[in-house]
Amino acid sequence: MEYMSQEGYDKLVAELRQLETVDLPAVREAIAEARDKGDLSENFEYHAAKREQGRLLGRIRFKQRVLENARVIDMSRLGTDCVQLLSKVEMTNLKTNSRMTYTIVNPHEADLREGKISIKSPIAQALLNKKAGDTVEVRVPAGLIKLRIESIQL
Numbered sequence: 283m284e285y286m287s288q289e290g291y292d293k294l295v296a297e298l299r300q301l302e303t304v305d306l307p308a309v310r311e312a313i314a315e316a317r318d319k320g321d322l323s324e325n326f327e328y329h330a331a332k333r334e335q336g337r338l339l340g341r342i343r344f345k346q347r348v349l350e351n352a353r354v355i356d357m358s359r360l361g362t363d364c365v366q367l368l369s370k371v372e373m374t375n376l377k378t379n380s381r382m383t384y385t386i387v388n389p390h391e392a393d394l395r396e397g398k399i400s401i402k403s404p405i406a407q408a409l410l411n412k413k414a415g416d417t418v419e420v421r422v423p424a425g426l427i428k429l430r431i432e433s434i435q436l
Contacts, residue, residue: 284352287368290391291354298345301338309335348390362434365409367401370435373409376417376428386410405429 286294309331316328355368365371365386372383384399386409392400399406408420409431417430 284348284388284390285355285367286352286388286391287357288354290388291349291352294345294349294352294390298342298349301342301345306335306338306342309338357436360436362436364411364413365431365434366411368436371409372432372435373429374432376430381432 312331313328313335316322316325316331319325319327322328357368360366360368362369367386367388370383370385372381374381384397384405386401386406387398389400389402392398392403401407401410404422405420408418409429412418412431414431414434417428420427420429
């Protein structure tokens, strides 16, 4: 079961709709055009379009499976007493004294540019169930970092 925000669920539905209604028909049209050009054994456009069709069908099946198992979390039932899925956590790196804010989300919603990290990431795993004021040590590829949780919001 995949727990996610309403925003993440809606985004996945929109991506799936785009793949099914725009991208896949365009690839099928490209296959038809390439097929009309003659000998398929030496037709690069045909083989490239068929590969693209296979890739798209795989992405469609993957997104369908994710949506089948998706459960939207009711934000009104979440609290801010400890870090959990969909918590927005402000923390301080104790070594560099720099502040950062991340929202902990489902892996399918993770986007570092938007400040969203996967619940399966080492930082999120270390923060789970901790409270504001707690200090955690996280082993990341760059080494060991110490973070202090400043605040937890939704």
